[in-house]
Amino acid sequence: MxxxxxxxxxxxxxxxxxxxxxxxxxxxxxxxxxxxxxxxxxxxxxxxxxxxxxxxxxxxxxxxxxxxxxxxxxxxxxxxxxxxxxxxxxxxxxxxxxxxxFEALALSLPRLQPTQWRAHGAAPLHQGTLAVIGPGTGLGVAGVLQTSAGWVALASEGGHATLAAGDEFESALLARVRQDFPHVSAERLLSGIGLPVLHGALADVLDQASPPLSTEQIVALGLSGADPLCAQSLDMFCALLGSFAGNVALTLGARGGVYIGGGIVPRLGEMFFASRFRERFEAKGRFRSYLEEIPTALITDTLAALTGAALAIEQYRQA
Structure with missing residues (x-):
């Protein structure tokens, strides 16, 4: 594979x-x-x-x-x-x-071992419906459903769904981005191509001067503490990602767990686990208790998609 x-x-x-x-x-x-x-x-x-x-x-x-x-x-x-x-x-x-x-990554979820992920709170259940969200160059979204015939991947283009604001400050942030992009999708801010857009919009809303920076520069400067605006950009990235992940969990009914893949979040290390990701994941008003019971985890194994491809071959052979 x-x-x-x-x-x-x-x-x-x-x-x-x-x-x-x-x-x-x-x-x-x-x-x-x-x-x-x-x-x-x-x-x-x-x-x-x-x-x-x-x-x-x-x-x-x-x-x-x-x-x-x-x-x-x-x-x-x-x-x-x-x-x-x-x-x-x-x-x-x-x-x-x-x-x-991302279909392959979704199919890998039921077979992931504890050495391949790190839970953000309770451990995933590996049963029922699972979801995966991957901020990399773009933003991938997929799910996998447990059926009597095996695991079935649910492919999607969920990364292009409209990104929603959770408070007045985020409303101002998205309004600033809409000046440049008529449609502000989740991928527009929550990806490798999106983090510089998020950083630039944040600088404008806060009325702070900042040169254009790459994703790599924002991550490095934010994690080191050398640039407070970059650190705030990473905090906002994690908060918006948590809110979007909660939307995906509600949409798919992914009560078995929501996984975060892709290349960006693993680079954030402890900052991700100390961020507002989980707080915002659960912040869904009347459905807070529903979200509180859904586990979230970070995929740490960059080769996980191969496991999903292997399951696809196995299920094809058994069909």
């Missing part, structure tokens, strides 16, 4: 005797013409490693950072464009599953 983004493609192997993903390798997307070439390079490495124990795969699953529909797959942030049928043929596979990367 593979987890394919704009920069890196992570490949892993399941031998059928265990659910665990093994022999994970990360290959650079720009180094290969398409996923078939990268997969062939990975399999060649694996053949050398395993020797006589190596057997060519019969099934594969690719989790890709783009919308999936039809045979043609166009990756949003890389040069890779491919036909599912052609790649399946080139790799001599009986089946090739292609799913959105």
């Amino acid at each position: 593979a987890d394919i983004g704009g920069t890196n493609a992570r490949f892993g192997w399941v031998d059928g005797r265990s659910e665990a993903v093994q022999h994970v390798r990360t290959l650079s997307v720009p180094d290969f013409s398409d996923p078939a070439a990268a997969a062939q390079a990975y399999l060649a490495q694996l053949n050398t490693l395993l020797g006589s124990d190596f057997q060519p795969p019969h099934r594969a699953a690719f989790a890709v950072a783009t919308a999936v529909a039809g045979d043609r797959i166009e990756l949003t942030n890389s040069h890779w464009s491919f036909s599912r049928q052609q790649v399946q043929s080139e790799l001599d596979l009986q089946a090739l599953l292609v799913l959105n990367d």
Whole structure:
């Protein structure tokens, strides 16, 4: 299986005797013409490693950072464009599953081990309906539902839902952002592309001078305490993320738990757990008690999507 983004493609192997993903390798997307070439390079490495124990795969699953529909797959942030049928043929596979990367991440949730996540309060239940929200370059949202036929991923474009204000200050903040963007989605502020927008709007609302900063700079300066405005931007980011996560939990009925993935929040460390995230997650008026019982957790394993891809293959085989 593979987890394919704009920069890196992570490949892993399941031998059928265990659910665990093994022999994970990360290959650079720009180094290969398409996923078939990268997969062939990975399999060649694996053949050398395993020797006589190596057997060519019969099934594969690719989790890709783009919308999936039809045979043609166009990756949003890389040069890779491919036909599912052609790649399946080139790799001599009986089946090739292609799913959105957040579908795969959602499917990983039921199998995550305690070493792969950190609870923000009570531990997740791993049953019923679960949700995952991932602030990375963009903002991914997905769910997974437990059924009698197995776990079913619920793909969505929830990151583009309208972001709501929780108080008058946030109303002023969003009004400032709307001067530049007619529609202020959750992704507009709660993502790698959004944190600089949030920081700039916060500076304007507070009438503070601040140069444009990248997400990396805002995180570094905010965590170090070197820049109070950056620290306030991170606090606002966590508060708005908590409010949005509570909306997702209510919308999906995700009483088994809401997970936070993506690349930004793990970098915040203890600041995230000391932030207003959980307070705002629960701040839903008459439904506070409903939200208080829903666990939240941070996914700390960057390879979790491979576990979800492995489950997709297993369920396909059993269907």
